[in-house]
Amino acid sequence: MRAYVVEGPGQHGLAEVDDPKPDHNEVLIEPAVVGICGSDLELLDGRRPAQYLRYPVIPGHEWAGYVVACGRDVTGLTPGRGVVAENIRPCGRCIRCAEGYNNLCLGEYAESGFTHPGALAERVVVPAELVYPLPEDRPIEAAAMLEPAACVAGGLLTIGMPRAGSRIAVVGDGPLGLLAVTLLRLTNPRDLVLFGSRPHRVAFGPGVGATDTLLSHQLTPADREDLRGAYDLVVECTDSPDGAALAMSMARRAGTVLLAGISGARGHTIDPDTISLGNLRVHGVFGATRSAWHWLISLYEAGLFDPSSLITHRFDLAHAADAFAVLADPEAGALKVMIEPAGAPGLSHDRRRRTRPAARGGRGRR
Missing domain, CATH: 3.90.180.10 (Medium-chain alcohol dehydrogenases, catalytic domain)
Known part of the structure; x- marks a missing residue:
């Protein structure tokens, strides 16, 4: 063959x-x-x-x-x-x-x-x-x-799905980030904001459920300060140390950050005090659990994942x-x-x- x-x-x-x-x-x-x-x-x-x-x-x-x-x-x-x-x-x-x-x-x-x-x-x-x-x-x-989406789904099942009306941000406008938006829209969030780096990709956000889209590199220092602590849940899908740092900064005190990207960074890129002083819950993602596969297939069968x-x-x-x-x-x-x-x-x-x-x-x- x-x-x-x-x-x-x-x-x-x-x-x-x-x-x-x-x-x-x-x-x-x-x-x-x-x-x-x-x-x-x-x-x-x-x-x-x-x-x-x-x-x-x-x-x-x-x-x-x-x-x-x-x-x-x-x-x-x-x-x-x-x-x-x-x-x-x-x-x-x-x-x-x-x-x-x-x-x-x-x-x-x-x-x-x-x-x-x-x-x-x-x-x-x-x-x-x-x-x-x-x-x-x-x-x-x-x-x-289903496979890449199941990786995000596994992380969401582990941390617990956000409540309806939550403020959620997704950092990263590649396929993984957009699949995260596709799944998170099912939780009826108050805000579901996609932060990206490429205009042609971030433009896909509203079509899969984002309530707003922003280009990360266009954020001014004042913008970043306004976004500090703004979200209950932040899902990072950038494969970038800068993306992970931005995700940490935007989580509210006692909020949750899900790190799905793998940056390959070999040094310290996140200030540990951000986690400690913010009382953040930070969870990583590697691959997909069997429970995530079952959940995604049920969403696919019901027409909720396409x-x-x-x-x-x-x-x-x-x-x-x-x-x-x-x-x-x-x-x-x-x-x-x-x-x-x-x-x-x-x-x-x-x-x-x-x-x-x-x-x-x-x-x-x-």
């Missing part, structure tokens, strides 16, 4: 590989749509920490597809059924797994798309325990964004390299880039297009 293979840093491209075969407890799936993100670019460039990857590897950790075949011990799934799957593969035996933190497994790190073959291929094999059937009347493209409007570009598998180039180019205007390994859902092969920039609906999105 065809797959996009990363042999090592800077060495990647489309290749012919052996067809995967499902074991007795595994499921063979044809990926319909695969989302790519900054973590994939790190994998391609060699910037991802060594303990979280294993070359050579097929990328693809945000995806949805259709069952092709099941191992003999798999029940509840039939060929043709739309599915999504967790990407982190926990051991199920360590103390963290026993506590329900399958995303923090203490065993050897294992994740589809980084240490195990991912979905950027014509077929992929996944352990059946990680696979979730999808409702047949929902768009499968949206399901490909971030399809965040998709700006679509490519077929033959042009996956172009997809990565668009994602990496700050001038390309990309937000969420999708690759369709089997071609666009519902289209025959001869009607598939190399890339179809998606029209932006509503007033905007991340």
Whole structure:
């Protein structure tokens, strides 16, 4: 079959590989749509920490597809059924797994798309325990964004969902920040303000539920002082030390800050007195818990989670390299880039297009 293979840093491209075969407890799936993100670019460039990857590897950790075949011990799934799957593969035996933190497994790190073959291929094999059937009347493209949204959802479930009427800020206008807005709008906040850095991305905010949008780099010292302690909950999704510092400053005394970004900073970037004197509750996020997956899938099934409007570009598998180039180019205007390994859902092969920039609906999105 065809797959996009990363042999090592800077060495990647489309290749012919052996067809995967499902074991007795595994499921063979044809990926319909695969989302790519900054973590994939790190994998391609060699910037991802060594303990979280294993070359050579097929990328693809945000995806949805259709069952092709099941191992003999798999029940509840039939060929043709739309599915999504967790990407982190926990051991199920360590103390963290026993506590329900399958995303923090203490065993050897294992994740589809980084240490195990991912979905950027014509077929992929996944352990059946990680696979979730999808409702047949929902768009499968949206399901490909369940994985990044589940990371935010896991953090929200841990800190407790904010009360209706809360003042909430989201710092970061990338896909993760906009997915956070999409989820937080369901809590009926009084204010849900998106702080971003790129006008074309922050413009997506109102379309997914933001009551206001601001560009962080345009905030004056007086603006920052006015925002100090203004929000009950601040969710940071910037991958930037400055973004984390801004999030801390905007939380009210005894407020909550959820840090979903990973900045890579090697020094102290947050004043600990901000936390102590503000009596803040600060919570980090890594991966998604199983409870978060179940919650997100229930929202998706009910039609309460549909971030399809965040998709700006679509490519077929033959042009996956172009997809990565668009994602990496700050001038390309990309937000969420999708690759369709089997071609666009519902289209025959001869009607598939190399890339179809998606029209932006509503007033905007991340």
